[in-house]
Structures are given as C-alpha cells and as structure tokens.
Amino acid sequence: MQHRSLLFLGICGLAWAQDLSVPSSWREPTNSRSYSDRVSIAQNAIDVMTGQLNSANAQFNGLGWWQSGNVWSVMANQDNITGTTTNQAAVVNGLNTGWSLFANYDQYHTTTMLCGGRRPHTTLTERMGIPICCSMPSIQIRCPGCLENSQVTAAQASSGSTSVKSFSLESTCNGATMAGGVFWRPTSDDQGINSITTGLGSYLAEATGDGQYSSAATAAASWINSHNLNSGDIVLDTVNANDCSTSPSSWLFTYNTGKFIEGLSVLADVTGDSTWTTLLVNVLAAATHTSAWQGDDGVITEGVSTTTDNDSVGFKAVLIRGLHEAFSRSASNTDLRSLVESYIDVQYNALLELAANGSTYSSSWTGPPQAFTSWGQLAALDVLTSAIDVNN
Numbered sequence: 565m566q567h568r569s570l571l572f573l574g575i576c577g578l579a580w581a582q583d584l585s586v587p588s589s590w591r592e593p594t595n596s597r598s599y600s601d602r603v604s605i606a607q608n609a610i611d612v613m614t615g616q617l618n619s620a621n622a623q624f625n626g627l628g629w630w631q632s633g634n635v636w637s638v639m640a641n642q643d644n645i646t647g648t649t650t651n652q653a654a655v656v657n658g659l660n661t662g663w664s665l666f667a668n669y670d671q672y673h674t675t676t677m678l679c680g681g682r683r684p685h686t687t688l689t690e691r692m693g694i695p696i697c698c699s700m701p702s703i704q705i706r707c708p709g710c711l712e713n714s715q716v717t718a719a720q721a722s723s724g725s726t727s728v729k730s731f732s733l734e735s736t737c738n739g740a741t742m743a744g745g746v747f748w749r750p751t752s753d754d755q756g757i758n759s760i761t762t763g764l765g766s767y768l769a770e771a772t773g774d775g776q777y778s779s780a781a782t783a784a785a786s787w788i789n790s791h792n793l794n795s796g797d798i799v800l801d802t803v804n805a806n807d808c809s810t811s812p813s814s815w816l817f818t819y820n821t822g823k824f825i826e827g828l829s830v831l832a833d834v835t836g837d838s839t840w841t842t843l844l845v846n847v848l849a850a851a852t853h854t855s856a857w858q859g860d861d862g863v864i865t866e867g868v869s870t871t872t873d874n875d876s877v878g879f880k881a882v883l884i885r886g887l888h889e890a891f892s893r894s895a896s897n898t899d900l901r902s903l904v905e906s907y908i909d910v911q912y913n914a915l916l917e918l919a920a921n922g923s924t925y926s927s928s929w930t931g932p933p934q935a936f937t938s939w940g941q942l943a944a945l946d947v948l949t950s951a952i953d954v955n956n
C-alpha cells in the first residue's frame with residue numbers, strides 16, 4: 565500500500581485538519597471529582613487488585629500472564645502521576661520475582677517480544693528510576709539481539725529469507741517493503757507479523773538514546789503505516805510474511821491501535837519528525853471516534869466478559885494507556901488533549917456510575933455492577949489512574 569504514504573505526505577502538505585471534536589452524543593465527557601478523590605479512587609482499585617497477588621510468582625489470581633504485567637505498569641504510572649512512591653516497593657518486588665523466575669520475564673518462551681503481545685504487555689517505566697516490566701526496551705536491555713532477530717531488515721526483505729525462519733519471506737506485500745515488521749513468535753515456522761509486536765520499539769530508542777533503536781522504531785512504524793492501517797486509520801492485526809495474507813478486516817482490537825498511538829507519541833519525541841506527530845493525530849482521532857469498539861455514547865464495549873477471563877478483556881486498558889501517553893506528550897495540541905480528556909472521562913464516569921460495586925468494577929463498562937472479578941478490575945485500572953492526570 566505504497567499509496568498510503570504518498571497520500572500521507574499530501575495530507576501533511578495541505579495541513580489537513582483531523583476531527584478532534586468531542587461528539588455531542590458522548591455520555592458525560594466531563595469530570596466533577598476533586599484531585600484527591602481521583603487519587604483515592606484509583607489507589608483503592610489498585611489495592612483491591614494487589615489483594616489478589618500471588619507473591620510467589622508475581623501474578624494475580626484470576627489474571628493471565630500479560631494481564632498481570634499490566635497491573636505492574638499501571639501501579640508505576642499511578643506513582644508517576646501522583647509524584648509518590650506508594651506502589652514502588654510492590655512493583656519492584658513483583659518485577660524482581662518475575663525476572664528471577666523467567667528468563668527475559670517470559671513465562672512461556674514463546675512470544676517474540678515478551679512484551680507487546682497477549683502476554684506480558686506493559687510499557688517501560690523508567691519513570692520510577694528502574695527498568696521495569698516486560699517492555700521491549702527493558703527486554704532489549706536485558707536481551708540484546710532479540711529485536712534484531714525478530715524484526716525483518718531491509719536486506720532480509722530483499723533476499724526473501726531470514727536465519728530465524730524456515731520459510732521464505734515476501735519482499736513486499738501490496739507494493740510496500742516488509743522490512744520493519746516484527747514477528748509475533750520466535751518459533752521458526754510461525755509466519756505471523758503483527759501490529760502488537762511491531763508497535764513498541766520507540767521506548768527503547770528513548771531509554772538508550774541509541775540511533776539503531778530509533779531506526780528500528782521508525783522502520784516498525786512505517787511497516788504498520790504501510791501494511792496494517794485500514795482506510796479509517798484503525799490498526800489491523802496480522803500479515804503473513806510468507807504469502808501476504810492478512811487477518812480478517814473485522815479484527816479491530818483496541819490494543820493494536822492503542823499501542824500504535826503510544827509508540828507514535830514516543831517516536832515523534834525521539835525523532836522530532838512531524839510525520840509521526842501527524843500520523844499520531846490521525847490515528848488518535850480515529851481511535852476515539854470509531855464505532856468498532858464503542859457505542860454512540862462513547863463508552864467502550866469491547867472485552868465484556870462477566871463470568872470468565874479472556875485476553876480481550878484487558879485490551880481496552882492498553883488503549884487508554886496509549887491515549888494517556890499521547891496526552892502527556894502533546895502539550896501544545898490543546899484540541900487533542902481536550903479530546904483525550906473527554907474520552908477518558910466518558911469511560912471514568914461510566915465505570916463509576918454504571919459498573920462500580922464499591923471499589924470493584926465490572927468488565928462491562930456500561931454496567932450493571934457485579935461481584936468482584938480480577939479481570940474486570942484490571943481493565944478499569946488504567947482509566948482510573950489516567951483520569952487523575954487528564955483532569956489536572
């Protein structure tokens with residue numbers, strides 16, 4: 565889809581304004597709660613979650629592995645946003661346990677990136693002064709070579725092969741190079757390249773200041789832009805590196821777009837290249853206005869599962885975290901910040917008014933409240949913590 569980038573340059577040149585308006589149909593897009601109330605609401609929800617901690621393996625009862633990683637990252641963000649160390653000791657202990665049990669913090673040794681996928685799935689939190697969680701940056705710091713092996717280079721794309729895979733690679737799909745894509749799994753016969761594994765490298769560039777990582781992150785962002793963004797600027801899931809076949813166009817998950825927004829906001833900072841800022845604004849506008857995962861009222865309806873956990877329950881938290889990251893890195897774009905604030909407040913008010921039972925939350929943000937579930941709790945945490953910051 566070479567035409568995309570050409571079109572994109574054209575859009576830049578015309579300074580085409582994206583729609584950053586707040587739809588009038590959204591339910592309660594403003595906040596009425598004080599700063600101290602917001603801090604307490606978020607910390608109380610975290611405290612309920614940490615009540616489920618199994619300290620022997622740093623996981624939480626009722627959650628999958630990557631969902632547990634997301635608890636650590638929101639706890640770190642809570643401290644960062646409030647300027648406290650309330651959660652620091654718990655996070656450090658939990659991560660040390662994870663690293664001591666599993667090489668590269670990967671329980672399964674099956675995912676390429678150990679960080680961006682459906683398992684450990686958290687962002688770098690150098691904010692606490694420690695290289696935490698299973699982000700690509702910290703993985704790379706502890707696992708030099710992981711990204712290099714898993715990301716298709718320009719030479720591998722043109723030669724059609726890589727030493728880590730047993731099949732031949734398509735050099736291009738739909739006219740665009742496959743260089744930059746990151747394999748979903750390291751298994752030699754697994755052919756999938758997906759958005760979630762490809763969407764993460766820019767924290768590493770920022771954390772290390774190393775140009776090889778900003779080049780890798782730039783190639784990855786170009787790959788998603790060329791191959792896995794639909795015509796409405798929503799991120800798709802997977803492309804097969806061997807035959808260019810794709811996941812169904814109906815596979816539109818919050819977390820793929822959320823991680824891309826997060827990665828682009830960091831990449832724009834790292835490179836200073838306004839191409840990424842413009843793309844970020846377009847994708848963020850699409851993510852907040854799409855009907856793929858929310859009703860006309862703006863409340864996210866993806867990942868509702870009231871009786872059992874599954875991976876998709878936690879996806880929406882990843883979108884909210886990415887939107888918050890874009891908010892915090894977009895000081896000069898008041899329209900974007902106001903849109904993100906409104907979108908997060910819609911989710912916040914829905915959680916508190918429709919889905920809350922005390923300090924516990926249903927995975928159905930439109931309600932009704934129910935008895936505590938770990939996965940409903942996890943899904944709510946990033947909204948509650950982000951709402952502290954976006955309303956400041």
Ligand SMILES: *[C@@H]1O[C@H](CO)[C@@H](O)[C@H](O)[C@H]1NC(C)=O
Nearest residue numbers: 643644645646647648690691
């Ligand atoms: C929060 O994180 C940002 C980004 O890493 C950092 O610049 C800031 O100093 C942190 N704030 C606190 C209070 O730690």
Ligand SMILES: *[C@@H]1O[C@H](CO)[C@@H](O)[C@H](O)[C@H]1NC(C)=O
Nearest residue numbers: 867868869873874875876877
């Ligand atoms: C998770 O459960 C929900 C509700 O039952 C369902 O719609 C969804 O397809 C499930 N997702 C996965 C990844 O199994």
Ligand SMILES: *[C@@H]1O[C@H](CO)[C@@H](O)[C@H](O)[C@H]1NC(C)=O
Nearest residue numbers: 921922924932933934935936
């Ligand atoms: C609220 O949670 C408690 C404890 O989990 C549960 O017993 C009660 O039924 C819940 N209330 C509603 C309205 O679901």
